Amino acid sequence: MTETLRRTPLHDEHEAAGARMVPFAGYAMPIQYSGIRAEHQAVREAAGIFDVSHMGEFIVQGSEALDLVQHVVTNDASKLEEGQAQYALLPREDGTLLDDLIVYRRPGGFMLVVNAANRQKDFAWIERQARGFDVELSDRSDETGLIALQGPRAQEILARVTEADLDAIAYYRSADGEVQDRPVLISRTGYTGEDGFELYLGANDASLVWRALVEAGAEDGLLPAGLGARDSLRLEVGYALYGNDIDESRTAYEAGLGWTVKLGKGEFVGRDALAAQKEEGAEVKLTGFRLSERGFPRPGYPVRLDGREVGAVTSGVLSPTLGVGIGLTYLPVESTEPGTELEVVIRGKAVPARVERPPFYREGSIRR
Amino acid sequence: MSNIPDGLRYSQEHEYLKPAEEDNVFYIGITDYAQGELGDVVFVELPGVGDSFDAGAVFGTIEAVKAVSELYCPATGEVLEVNEELDANPGLVNSDPYGEGWMVKLRLDSEPEGLMDAGEYASHVGE
Numbered sequence: 001m002t003e004t005l006r007r008t009p010l011h012d013e014h015e016a017a018g019a020r021m022v023p024f025a026g027y028a029m030p031i032q033y034s035g036i037r038a039e040h041q042a043v044r045e046a047a048g049i050f051d052v053s054h055m056g057e058f059i060v061q062g063s064e065a066l067d068l069v070q071h072v073v074t075n076d077a078s079k080l081e082e083g084q085a086q087y088a089l090l091p092r093e094d095g096t097l098l099d100d101l102i103v104y105r106r107p108g109g110f111m112l113v114v115n116a117a118n119r120q121k122d123f124a125w126i127e128r129q130a131r132g133f134d135v136e137l138s139d140r141s142d143e144t145g146l147i148a149l150q151g152p153r154a155q156e157i158l159a160r161v162t163e164a165d166l167d168a169i170a171y172y173r174s175a176d177g178e179v180q181d182r183p184v185l186i187s188r189t190g191y192t193g194e195d196g197f198e199l200y201l202g203a204n205d206a207s208l209v210w211r212a213l214v215e216a217g218a219e220d221g222l223l224p225a226g227l228g229a230r231d232s233l234r235l236e237v238g239y240a241l242y243g244n245d246i247d248e249s250r251t252a253y254e255a256g257l258g259w260t261v262k263l264g265k266g267e268f269v270g271r272d273a274l275a276a277q278k279e280e281g282a283e284v285k286l287t288g289f290r291l292s293e294r295g296f297p298r299p300g301y302p303v304r305l306d307g308r309e310v311g312a313v314t315s316g317v318l319s320p321t322l323g324v325g326i327g328l329t330y331l332p333v334e335s336t337e338p339g340t341e342l343e344v345v346i347r348g349k350a351v352p353a354r355v356e357r358p359p360f361y362r363e364g365s366i367r368r
Numbered sequence: 369m370s371n372i373p374d375g376l377r378y379s380q381e382h383e384y385l386k387p388a389e390e391d392n393v394f395y396i397g398i399t400d401y402a403q404g405e406l407g408d409v410v411f412v413e414l415p416g417v418g419d420s421f422d423a424g425a426v427f428g429t430i431e432a433v434k435a436v437s438e439l440y441c442p443a444t445g446e447v448l449e450v451n452e453e454l455d456a457n458p459g460l461v462n463s464d465p466y467g468e469g470w471m472v473k474l475r476l477d478s479e480p481e482g483l484m485d486a487g488e489y490a491s492h493v494g495e
Contacts, residue, residue, distance in 0.1 A: 031434070036434070037408045037433065228434065318431065
């Protein structure tokens with residue numbers, strides 16, 4: 001591991017817990033602690049705690065904050081009430097994706113939560129777009145810690161260390177509160193298909209809150225969970241990962257994320273290109289598949305339709321919960337009907353699979 | 369520190385050779401160090417009984433959550449038995465690599481060459 005990797009404010013907690021650290025988006029991040037399968041299962045059955053402090057947080061304030069957010073993202077931020085959050089995309093003029101993000105309506109403005117790997121690129125882009133708007137834009141990523149507490153027992157565990165009324169926080173809503181007497185933005189969001197919270201807090205408070213949660217959840221089977229489990233959990237519910245499933249070569253419609261594009265909200269970056277693609281229809285679409293035989297469909301493995309190679313697996317895993325290989329790939333739209341037969345070539349062997357519309361795992365505790 | 373028992377022989381590719389009850393027959397599997405590096409094993413693809421392999425040949429693959437690796441036969445011989453238990457319970461490779469996590473039983477055709485003893489293997493993996 002090189003010296004240039006950045007560390008999250010929870011780095012010492014990971015080292016103390018014996019995590020295996022790997023480079024990810026320029027940070028040293030825990031890929032696993034006790035084992036990916038055990039961590040995955042803990043989140044499905046009890047709870048897991050993740051350090052996602054590498055994510056980027058931008059604050060947009062000023063009299064035209066809403067106008068700027070509306071200008072740069074695909075979703076309609078004017079619909080957000082204070083504390084409410086929304087999944088959205090950051091498109092370029094041609095409709096391709098710079099990033100995906102979460103937009104929070106905050107007192108006096110917005111918070112945009114972006115992928116760590118895209119943070120500098122996104123901030124520079126938004127700054128450029130902000131010319132002529134009366135806004136103040138700041139990158140708070142380095143001062144902000146982010147802890148995800150996910151799983152059916154997440155609320156019970158969090159309730160032991162906060163006075164906040166958690167029942168009052170609905171799905172994709174957030175509230176300012178205190179955890180262990182530290183100020184925390186408590187958000188009922190996540191990336192696992194389970195109920196749970198994401199806690200935005202000062203970097204200096206991250207360790208204290210992390211330890212309190214680990215201690216409070218021990219009796220419930222809470223485990224610290226790394227990037228490995230995070231990846232298999234999100235894939236079981238079919239969430240796209242920027243860098244794997246979506247990138248600057250794809251548009252919202254190709255990614256199956258057309259529901260985040262509100263063409264009727266008024267002008268925004270990429271609107272014309274997206275409107276045209278919606279009209280014509282995308283040629284390919286990000287599609288789920290399930291292997292019909294045993295196999296582990298890893299990213300990059302070729303995908304065939306009628307014996308002809310049409311693409312590659314963008315994300316794939318042997319689902320720890322379902323015990324079968326599942327994944328995502330781009331297919332011609334005419335071949336995306338559930339049940340359509342395809343093949344994934346696993347080290348030279350064509351393994352049969354069928355198109356399936358995610359989520360692959362539907363029993364999660366998520367509160368919609 | 370991983371477990372490297374005495375009395376076994378080890379290959380550069382982290383397979384071991386452990387004497388079985390019969391003469392000239394050995395259990396083959398991957399070392400504790402190797403399973404630790406791989407992480408959770410999700411399945412193991414093994415050869416058929418009666419297949420023969422030269423030393424260094426690929427005799428199977430091991431799928432872990434993070435990566436897939438090939439299994440290299442540490443000696444030349446014929447497969448007498450495969451551990452079918454791994455089909456249902458691949459995690460045995462992680463929990464008991466030298467015991468219930470064995471992979472194949474091999475009858476050697478000739479004395480194995482170029483293998484390490486426990487001490488040499490320990491330095492090979494830097495322990």
